[in-house]
Amino acid sequence: MTDHEPTVLELGLPDPVRADGLPARVRIHEVGPRDGLQNESTALPVDVKAEFIARLAAAGLRTVEATSFVHPKWVPQLADAEELFPRVSGLPAEYPGLRLPVLVPNERGLDRALTLGAKDIAVFASATETFAQRNLNRSVAQSLEMFAPVVERATAAGVAVRGYLSMCFGDPWEGPVAPDQVVAVGRELLAFGCTELSLGDTIGTGTPGQVEALLAAFSAAGVGPERLAVHFHDTYGQALANTLTALRCGVSVVDSSAGGLGGCPYAKSATGNLATEDLVWMLNGLGIETGVDLAALASTSAWLAGHMGRPSPSRAVRALTGA
Template identity: 50%
Template sequence: MTVQSVPSVRIVEVGPRDGLQNIRDSIPTATKLELIRRLESTGLSTIELTSVVSSRAIPQLADCRDVLESSVVKRLISKSHLRLPVLVPNIKGLDIAIRHSIKEIAVFVSATEGFSKANINCTVEQGIERARDVASLALKSNIAVRGYVSCIFADPYTGPTPLAAVLRCVKELLDAGCYEVSLGDTLGVGSPLNIRTLLIYLLNNGIPLEKLAGHFHDTYGQAVANVWEAYSHGMRVFDSSVASLGGCPFAEGAKGNAASEDLVYMFHNAGISTGVDLSKLVETGVWISEQLSRTNSSRAGTALAATSKATLNAKSRPSKNSSLPWNFVSETERAQLHRSSVILNRPKSGNVLTASVISDLTSVVTDGSKGSQRQVLLYWDGPRKRE
C-alpha cells in the first residue's frame, strides 16, 4: 500500500477516556499514561485524554487531574500537531481544563430525553443550554470545542430516535461553535441503512459532512460496516478505541467501540491512508488487554498479533527433520516456507561435481525437503564435469 503524505481519514482514539470509563476495577494512573504515550507513538493525531467528571459519577476517571498534571500529557500538549480533547460536562470541568492548559475540550448532549436524564440528569434542552455555555466560555479562552450527540438511533429508555431530534442537536452544537460533531450510536443498534438514511437527512437539511464524525459501537457487530458506509457517503473522521475497549454504563448490554485496529486495517487494505502505524497499534492493543486482564475484542488486532507471534516462533524454531540451519522466509494460510543453503566446499578442485559429491547433495536435498514447504538453495561455483 502506498501511504499518502496527508492522511485521508482521521481516527479519533477514545480509548483512554471512553474505553476505560466503564471498567470497575481501578486502573493505575501510570497505566493510563503509558497507554496515552503508546497511542501517540503509533501516529494517531487525535487522542481523547480523559473526562473531568465527578468521581461519584465515573469512579474510574477520578484521577483526571493527575492525568492532566502529568509530564506525559504536558509534553504531548506542547506538540502543535496533536489534538488532545478532554470531555467536560459543565463550567467547573472547563475551569479545571483551563488551569491545566488544555487546548481542546468536548461537550456532549443526548438526542433523547430518557438517556439525557439518566446520563447527565437533565432534559435535552437543559443539556443543550449547558453545552452552549461551556462552549462559549471555552472559545473565549481560545480552546477548540468538539461536540458529541449520543443515542442517534435509539434510546434504552424511550426507544427509536427521531431523525429530527438528531438534526436539532447537531445544529445546536455547530451553532454553539463546535468545529465538529461526533454522531454516537450509543447502543450499537445501527446498520448501514440507518447510517445512510441519517446522513442523507442531515445533508438535505444543511449539515455539511465535513463537520461530522462517526462514533459507532459494536453491539451487533456492525461498527466497521457502519464506518465504511459513512465513509462511502463522504465522512472522513471516525472515533474508535484500541482493542475495542468501551461500552456505556447507562445502556445495559452495549458493547465496546469500533476497534481502532479494525478501522486502520480496513482503510489501509482499501488503499486509504490513516497516518497510523498498524503494527504499533496492534502491539498497544495487546499490551493494554494484558494490563487489564481483558480479552482483546479487536478482530484484526487479535489476528495480526497471532500471526506475528507465529512468525516469530517459526523464525526461532529449529527443524526436526534435518541438522541444517533453516531460516524462516514467508508464511501462507496453510504452509510456512523455510530456506537453507548448501555450499560446496572444495574450491581447490573447482567444486567439480563428482559422483560422490552428487551423492552427498542428493542426500542433503532429500533429507532437507521433508516436512512443511521448504526450499534448499544450492550454491555451486565450478565446471560441470566429472573426474
C-alpha cells in the first residue's frame, strides 16, 4: 500500500457519497500511538513507539496521531514526545499524504510542537463543566480562552488544528449530555479556526440514537458532517454500531486505535478505543475505501501486543492473527 498514485484522500478532495448514503471512502484518524498508549499502564520504549508509527504508515494509514506535548507529569506514558517526534517526522517523505498530528494542551505545548516541525496539531476540550474542571482544571469557558491563542498562532504558522471534544454523549458525573451543550462548545472551537471537530464518546456509553441526535443538532446549527469526525470508545461494545450510524449521517472521518489500544481487556474497565481492525473489516465488507492493508495492520497490532505483554482487545486482530 506504500507505492501508489495519490488518492483522492491524499489530494484532499471532498468525499463522494454513494447511492446507499454511505461515504465512498473513509479517512481513518489513527489514535493508537497517542490516545491508545496514553491510557495504557505499560510505558513502551521510544524505539518501539517509533517502529509502531512507521508500521502504521506502511500499513496504509495516512493520519497517525503521533504523541502529545502535554506536561509529562500528567501523561508519563508520552513523556518522550521530544525524543519520539523527530524519529517519525521524516515518514511523510516516504509515505506521501501522511499526516502526523500531535496533541497540544496549551501555548507551551504548541511551542514545543512547532519547534519540532509539527504540521498538524490537536487541542482537547470538554463538552461538560465537570470534566473540564477535572481534566483541564478550569471551566469550559476558561479552557476555550486557553485554546483560542493556540489555534490562532498555529493557523498563522500554517499548521492545521483539529479540535477534540470529549464527553459528547455521556459524562460520568453529569450523566447524559444534551446535544445543544455539545454543539455550543463545538461551534466555538470551529469559530476559533479548528478545521475539524472530533466528537468523543469518552466513556463509551453512547448508542446510535444519540449519535443521530447529536449530528442532527450540529447540522441544524449549520455544522455539516464534512467538518466532523467521530471518536468512539468500546467500553460497552457500542463503538462500531455508533460509527456505522455516523457514516449513514454523512460523517467520513473516523477515529480508531490499532488493536483497540487504550484499555486493558483484563482490567476492571476496558475503555479502549474502537479497534482500527474491527473498523476496517466493516468498511472492507461495505466496499468503502480506506487505503489500509488489513493484514499488515493486524500483524502490527499483534506485534505491539507482544510488547504490551497481553493479547490485543480487538476481536478482528485475534481472529486474523490468532494472537
